[in-house]
Amino acid sequence: MMSSIQMSGRDELLERFLDASSRGDVETVSVLTSQSRELLNRRGDQGWTALMLAARNGHYEVAKVLLSNGCDTSVTNRSGQTAADVAQFWGHRHVVRLLAGGCDRTRDLRHLLPSRAAEEPDTYFNRELLDRKSDRRSDSEWLAAKQASPETVFLLFHQLNPLVSSRAEDAEDGRPDMRLCKLRAPAVQELLKNSDTVVVFLGVEKQETGDGLLAWFALDTEEDPTELLKAEDPSCFFLPGAMPGLLRLSDDDAGVVAQARSVLAWHSRYRFCPTCGSSTKVEDGGYKRTCLRAGCRSLQGVHNTCYPRVDPVVIMLVLHPDGNQCLLGRKKIFPPGMFSCLAGFVEPGEALEAAVRREVLEESGVQVGPVQYVSSQAWPMPSCLMIGCHCVALTTDIKVDESEIEEARWFTRQQVIDALVKDKRAVFSMPPRQAIAHYLLKHWTGFNANL
Numbered sequence: 331m332m333s334s335i336q337m338s339g340r341d342e343l344l345e346r347f348l349d350a351s352s353r354g355d356v357e358t359v360s361v362l363t364s365q366s367r368e369l370l371n372r373r374g375d376q377g378w379t380a381l382m383l384a385a386r387n388g389h390y391e392v393a394k395v396l397l398s399n400g401c402d403t404s405v406t407n408r409s410g411q412t413a414a415d416v417a418q419f420w421g422h423r424h425v426v427r428l429l430a431g432g433c434d435r436t437r438d439l440r441h442l443l444p445s446r447a448a449e450e451p452d453t454y455f456n457r458e459l460l461d462r463k464s465d466r467r468s469d470s471e472w473l474a475a476k477q478a479s480p481e482t483v484f485l486l487f488h489q490l491n492p493l494v495s496s497r498a499e500d501a502e503d504g505r506p507d508m509r510l511c512k513l514r515a516p517a518v519q520e521l522l523k524n525s526d527t528v529v530v531f532l533g534v535e536k537q538e539t540g541d542g543l544l545a546w547f548a549l550d551t552e553e554d555p556t557e558l559l560k561a562e563d564p565s566c567f568f569l570p571g572a573m574p575g576l577l578r579l580s581d582d583d584a585g586v587v588a589q590a591r592s593v594l595a596w597h598s599r600y601r602f603c604p605t606c607g608s609s610t611k612v613e614d615g616g617y618k619r620t621c622l623r624a625g626c627r628s629l630q631g632v633h634n635t636c637y638p639r640v641d642p643v644v645i646m647l648v649l650h651p652d653g654n655q656c657l658l659g660r661k662k663i664f665p666p667g668m669f670s671c672l673a674g675f676v677e678p679g680e681a682l683e684a685a686v687r688r689e690v691l692e693e694s695g696v697q698v699g700p701v702q703y704v705s706s707q708a709w710p711m712p713s714c715l716m717i718g719c720h721c722v723a724l725t726t727d728i729k730v731d732e733s734e735i736e737e738a739r740w741f742t743r744q745q746v747i748d749a750l751v752k753d754k755r756a757v758f759s760m761p762p763r764q765a766i767a768h769y770l771l772k773h774w775t776g777f778n779a780n781l
């Protein structure tokens with residue numbers, strides 16, 4: 331009698347254990363395992379162990395707990411299948427790999443990273459229309475002559491927004507519909523007279539024209555330039571705000587704007603010496619600010635405070651260890667339905683790989699293994715350098731940092747393709763094609779125009 335009650339108690343425990351493993355309830359599995367280790371390899375009525383049930387349903391974390399407690403992977407069910415066979419049959423490749431017990435899991439996961447594209451992507455903001463001719467920046471006579479030349483192009487910004495005109499004929503969905511207004515010297519003469527105006531030398535056109543090299547400059551004005559514009563083409567206006575306006579340029583114009591806007595933004599924010607607070611003078615065609623106070627520490631040796639800044643940001647597509655899903659997140663400010671790659675500023679003293687792992691863990695709670703650089707993008711808001719990576723997750727449970735991310739989810743490759751082609755079945759919308767996040771997603775799916 332006594333022993334049959336004991337038996338039924340044990341069976342009940344086994345049933346709870348198997349049920350928790352089957353449902354992916356890691357906590358219950360951990361608690362029961364610590365209570366009774368002999369549950370680990372026991373089969374239920376159907377002849378299945380907890381590990382087989384976890385493998386059947388792709389519960390990676392449960393399988394991990396069972397394995398770490400010494401669960402036997404060679405036990406078979408009545409059909410002679412091991413848990414690995416079950417996981418293989420149901421397509422849970424990450425569990426298969428876990429059960430195969432690869433001693434170097436990180437190396438194993440590397441196979442999930444897509445191979446590099448044959449060609450460098452022609453990413454928005456990256457096009458180099460001009461030759462920067464940095465060797466000319468210190469030649470003030472040459473620069474002055476170029477500024478006086480009637481051919482020279484001046485790009486005008488107001489509070490960092492470029493002067494553009496609208497091309498109504500191109501205003502289709504996704505097509506660039508703004509073009510930069512290219513002013514000549516007389517139009518900006520008054521502004522140039524103002525000693526506070528900073529003029530940045532952008533470079534020269536790559537093709538020589540009749541008069542030699544055609545130079546481009548950029549300048550920003552804080553004042554309301556309405557009067558100035560009256561004399562110009564009345565269809566010109568300053569883009570209202572950075573986003574999404576800056577994404578509506580042609581690829582050629584976007585590249586020049588990335589350069590000009592970042593340098594102008596630096597001047598607008600770093601007028602005084604960051605080391606001692608004194609006034610500074612602009613040198614090197616707008617690529618340097620030098621402190622005017624004799625004896626300032628910034629005048630000895632090389633100081634990054636004297637040069638335009640670039641802020642590295644890692645942006646990464648995190649791949650699921652099953653190779654078939656990726657992790658995307660939503661910030662509150664995103665348009666409804668849009669999900670994108672996670673991203674974050676690289677911190678001082680941090681390698682890119684470490685920054686990728688830290689930001690993903692902070693924002694989603696997911697641990698990342700191998701990281702692979704894919705390509706980069708200038709992002710002039712105001713001076714980010716987006717460093718695009720693919721990486722593979724070691725864990726799959728998501729816990730979002732709600733202060734930054736509203737929601738993060740795993741999406742299947744098919745769901746990404748549906749979003750890419752804007753299929754009616756799409757469950758989310760892609761980041762715009764101008765963002766490197768778009769490329770990271772597209773490259774991962776292997777999608778190309780011929781598919």
Ligand SMILES: NC(=O)c1ccc[n+]([C@@H]2O[C@H](COP(=O)([O-])OP(=O)(O)OC[C@H]3O[C@@H](n4cnc5c(N)ncnc54)[C@H](O)[C@@H]3O)[C@@H](O)[C@H]2O)c1
Pocket residue numbers: 641643645670671672673674675689707709711714716734761764765766767768
């Ligand atoms: N091109 C793209 O596809 C794309 C996609 C996502 C983000 N981005 C850009 O990347 C930037 C960084 O991404 P994030 O916001 O997720 O970063 P993040 O996750 O590191 O969080 C941003 C926060 O970090 C802090 N921070 C640390 N260093 C900073 C610095 N140098 N400048 C400003 N803030 C700093 C600020 O508190 C800021 O609010 C964004 O501002 C955005 O412009 C571009």
Ligand SMILES: [Mg+2]
Pocket residue numbers: 672673674675689693734
């Ligand atoms: Mg972030």
Ligand SMILES: [Mg+2]
Pocket residue numbers: 673674675689692693734
């Ligand atoms: Mg972050």
Ligand SMILES: [Mg+2]
Pocket residue numbers: 674675689
């Ligand atoms: Mg951060």
Ligand SMILES: [Zn+2]
Pocket residue numbers: 603604605606607608621622623626627628
């Ligand atoms: Zn100083």
